[in-house]
Amino acid sequence: MSRAVAVCHGPFGRVAIYDLDRPLVLHAHREAHLIFFLEGSRGLVTVNGRTTLVDPFMGVAINPWEPHNFQPLRPNALGLFLVVYLKPEWLAAQTMTAPGALAFPATELVITRELAAWRDEAVEMLLSEHRDLNLAPVLMALAQASSEPIGQDLASSLIHIAPESAIDRRVLRARRLIEAQPTYEGALERVAREAGLSRAHFFKLFREQVGVTPTVFANTVRLDAALDRLVGSREPVTRISQALGFSCQSVFTRFFTSHMGMAPRDYRRVLRRVGPMPLQACHV
Template sequence: MSDPLRIIHGTFGRVVLVRLDHSMALHAHRECHIVFKIGGADIDFGIGRKEYPVTAHGALLINAWEPHFYNFRETEEKTVLLALYLNPHWLKQVDRRFAYSAHPKFFARPVQVLTPLLERGRDDVMDALTQREPPSPRDMENLIASIFAEILTLAPPRDLLHFAGERGELDYDARIRRIVERMLSCEEPTATPEDMAVQSGLSRAQFFRLFRKSTGMPPALFINMLKMECGLRKVAQRDVKLQDIAFDLGFDTAGNFTRFFVGMQGFAPSKYRKIVEVM
């Protein structure tokens, strides 16, 4: 399994420093994220149907709602990644230029060559993570905001964002929107794709086709996204038993939840809980 080295949750989202040793199944997040390679071998990371290089000379940019994956390949040196998962509501409050960060086409390209300013921002975050004293929330927020601002300076978002809603494509079907918003409001997402199809009033085939067209992912992947989001939030609450989290999310056993978690994160929820810090 992969080895989490540092994980911080805050109003900004999540910062994860991890040594990779495990594949990650196709999954998505509601946050856009930025991935830097800190050490080890160069790797390829999948976004949609293509794989892109993750090297010391570039940052990988993954949009919110954009399916992505990692196929682990044995290398002499394990890769260490720094991943910034950025809360779109926080970004919007920080700067109006960041207002559409929740859109699945926000980043204009998946790889950004590092500039001296981006390298400095990455190194400053690493310095904050490796100090004995934890960074203050204000310091971490300022570091992340400066990285995000530099990336948008280098790769401005597409013009279509001025005309789009917070989520989805321009042709977002109203029936799908209602189902999505209902699911997003659930504390513990346990519905199945079939449940969602019934609630939409569409046939199963129509629902699956429109859902993928509107959101860029099949219903099962969307449900997994919400389960993972809820699971991460609860795993960070040390007074909540992992078995209770599993049952609340619709898993029959804690073992099934652990397998699901490992498939998405590359390591077990018990490891995540041991490392995570909440600001």
């Protein structure tokens, strides 16, 4: 059964080791995302319709908001993976470049000796019992070994969320409403109705301008809100489920598991936090 082996949150984002034997639904992240195979059953990761076998020779690099999913190569066979989620603003601050100037030029990531060395160091640190993990330099080196600074024209084509100034005001309004209230299930339908657009037309406009479907966007916001509460509070899972508008805890657990591969309690069980972290806003 899928489980979290180690999880660490910090100013950089989050990094984890997962033992996975179940497929994950199509989803996206705000963060830049790296996936590396460690041992066991290999995995298939599909990004924007293109599938890559994640094995000892190939990893996957996923830009913010690129839709993707995961499935084990062999059903019900466990595979151990290192997964990294790096905040774009943290990457930009480390490299002193404008947000969006550093991106992954390709999904397929050939495992070089340098990349393998940084991957293994990250794994060793995550599995250690030391409370003060200096992960930031290792993760920065891992990101740099996974990407190359690219020109602004190409960078713009790799970032899937347009600047707010370029987004239709109706789409922007719906996006802000969802971000402000992850529990508000009817946000998109309401804005579409008020704008005089059919649901299908509005959803198409949202997908074209935001880069993901409204459903994927809303699920990402809701998952982020769940992670904020799991990491930043001691609230019981039942209360978190209620606060996020799920009808019952089992529905929340299914939602979380379908996106993360394991139950929220399992995720929290191995969770560690390092470094100064901003206070998370409570989403209700």
